[in-house]
Amino acid sequence: xxxxxxxxxxxxxxxxxxxxxxxxxxxxxxxxxxxxxxxxxxxxxxxxxxxxxxxxxxxxxxxxxxxxxxxxxxxxxxxxxxxxxxxxxxxxxxxxxxxxxxxxxxxxxxxxxxxxxxxxxxxxxxxxxxxxxxxxxxxxxxxxxxxxxxxxxxxxxxxxxxxxxxxxxxxxxxxxxxxxxxxxxxxxxxxxxxxxxxxxxxxxxxxxxxxxxxxxxxxxxxxxxxxxxxxxxxxxxxxxxxxxxxxxxxxxxxxxxxxxxxxxxxxxxxxxxxxxxxxxxxxxxxxxxxxxxxxxxxxxxxxxxxxxxxxx
Numbered sequence: 001x002x003x004x005x006x007x008x009x010x011x012x013x014x015x016x017x018x019x020x021x022x023x024x025x026x027x028x029x030x031x032x033x034x035x036x037x038x039x040x041x042x043x044x045x046x047x048x049x050x051x052x053x054x055x056x057x058x059x060x061x062x063x064x065x066x067x068x069x070x071x072x073x074x075x076x077x078x079x080x081x082x083x084x085x086x087x088x089x090x091x092x093x094x095x096x097x098x099x100x101x102x103x104x105x106x107x108x109x110x111x112x113x114x115x116x117x118x119x120x121x122x123x124x125x126x127x128x129x130x131x132x133x134x135x136x137x138x139x140x141x142x143x144x145x146x147x148x149x150x151x152x153x154x155x156x157x158x159x160x161x162x163x164x165x166x167x168x169x170x171x172x173x174x175x176x177x178x179x180x181x182x183x184x185x186x187x188x189x190x191x192x193x194x195x196x197x198x199x200x201x202x203x204x205x206x207x208x209x210x211x212x213x214x215x216x217x218x219x220x221x222x223x224x225x226x227x228x229x230x231x232x233x234x235x236x237x238x239x240x241x242x243x244x245x246x247x248x249x250x251x252x253x254x255x256x257x258x259x260x261x262x263x264x265x266x267x268x269x270x271x272x273x274x275x276x277x278x279x280x281x282x283x284x285x286x287x288x289x290x291x292x293x294x295x296x297x298x299x300x301x302x303x304x305x306x307x308x309x310x311x312x
Contacts, residue, residue, distance in 0.1 A: 008169075008170070008171055008172075009096060009170035009171065009172075009174045009189075010095065010096050011093050011094065011095050011096060011174065012093070012094050012095075012096065012099050012174045012175070012176050012181070012189075013092055013093055013174060013175045013176065014080070014081075014084055014092045014093075014094060014176050014178065014179060014180065014181075015092070015175060015176060015177050015178065015179075016081065016084050016085070016092060016178075016179045017081075017179050017274060017278070024085050024086065025085070025086070027085055028082060028085035028086050031078065031081060031082060031085070031282065032082055034282050034283075034286055035074060035078045035082065035282075037286050038070065038071070038074045038282070038285045038286040038289075039071060039074070039075075041286065041288075041289035041290060042067040042068070042070050042071040042285065042288070042289050043067075043071060044289070045063070045064075045067045045289045045292065046064055046067045046068060046071075049063065049064045049067075050064070058123050058138040058143050059120065059123050059124075059127070061143050061147075062116055062119050062120045062123060062143070062146075062147075063120070063292055065116050065147055065150075066113065066116050066117070066120070066288060067288070067289060069109050069112050069113050069116060070113070070284075070285035070288055070289075071285070072105075072109055073106075073109035073110065073113065073281070073285055074281070074282065074285045074286075076102060076105045076106050076109065076180070077102060077106065077179065077180035077281065078282075080094065080102070080180065081179045081180065084179070094181065096170075099176075099181040099186075100162055100165060100166060100181070102180060102181045103161065103162055103165060103181045103182070103183065103186070104158050104159075104161075104162040105158070106180065106181070106182070107154075107157060107158035107161045107162065107183075108154045108155065108157075108158035109154070110154075111153060111154040111157040111158060111208050112150055112151060112153075112154040113253065114153075114208050114209065114212045114253075114254075115149065115150035115153050115154065115208075115212060116147070116150050117212065117216065117246070117249065117250050117253060117254075118150075118212040118215050118216055119143075119146040119147070119150060120246055121215065121216040121219040121220065121246065121250070122146070122215070122219060123138055124219065124220075124223060124243050124246060125219040125220075125222055125223055126138055128223050128226055128227065128243075129222055129223060129226045153208070157204055157207075157208050160200065160204050161183060161200075161201070161204060164196075164197050164200045164201070165183070165186055165197075167197075168186070168187075168190040168192060168194065168197060169190060169191055169192045170189055170190060170191065171191035172191075173189055173191075174189065175189075176189065178274060178277070179274070179277075180277075180281075182277065183201055184201075187201070209254060212254070213254050216250055216254075220243070220247070223243060245291050245292050248291050249284075249287075249288055249291055249292070252280075252283075252284055252287065253280065253284055
């Protein structure tokens with residue numbers, strides 16, 4: 001095919017999670033429940049942080065942004081996936097530009113979450129290791145700068161990934177073996193060389209996973225060293241409890257991301273990719289508000305007070 005005939009594909013067909021008709025309706029209700037819990041959980045946490053003045057601290061400022069990102073993140077692909085479960089196969093269509101737009105916002109919110117989690121680890125480091133400097137080190141200006149930096153990194157990373165996909169040529173095959181427009185399934189469909197694209201995915205993905213991971217690892221290494229020097233058992237327990245929720249969230253998010261993107265695309269089967277994608281696109285946004293609510297005394301206290309007032 002001549003290169004002038006750039007991208008002859010004008011639309012893609014999303015195969016979804018499974019092609020078995022008997023599973024479509026159960027999966028629809030399962031993922032609808034997941035989407036509702038994700039949306040309500042993150043929205044309630046955002047409202048609670050806004051309403052309660054004692055939650056207007058740097059930690060909850062980052063948590064508010066994390067919930068906002070998870071809410072948007074799950075909305076990038078869930079409505080389309082749910083519609084595909086209950087529609088006929090010939091309706092599981094997404095336009096070329098719609099696919100690229102979905103890819104862009106997916107990358108944007110995923111990378112944003114990487115750096116918000118990193119900012120939260122820095123906040124915990126300052127709170128535990130430099131408590132006397134906390135107010136100055138985590139001033140509103142610093143917190144806003146960290147969030148701005150997170151969104152700028154997300155913007156540049158998403159632009160790089162999407163620009164790379166836009167340069168590829170898609171010829172006759174337009175069936176994506178996935179439930180949304182992800183990077184690796186799109187690379188499989190290209191009818192031109194994808195070596196540069198694979199290299200770009202590995203480098204950009206590596207930067208946005210390894211750099212935040214190392215920063216978090218160093219932060220928690222310093223936190224652990226500081227905690228071990230605390231003489232009282234109660235003090236050590238309190239310090240650990242302030243970090244436990246974040247450690248769980250970071251482990252789940254970066255672990256699943258590294259499994260998916262930090263190995264050659266040719267080594268990832270699409271069935272494995274779908275299972276991994278379900279975990280980090282559906283489970284993690286749903287679990288984050290639960291993790292931070294159930295393991296956080298301030299959030300539980302604020303929620304208890306709000307509910308008791310409503311009942312009264």
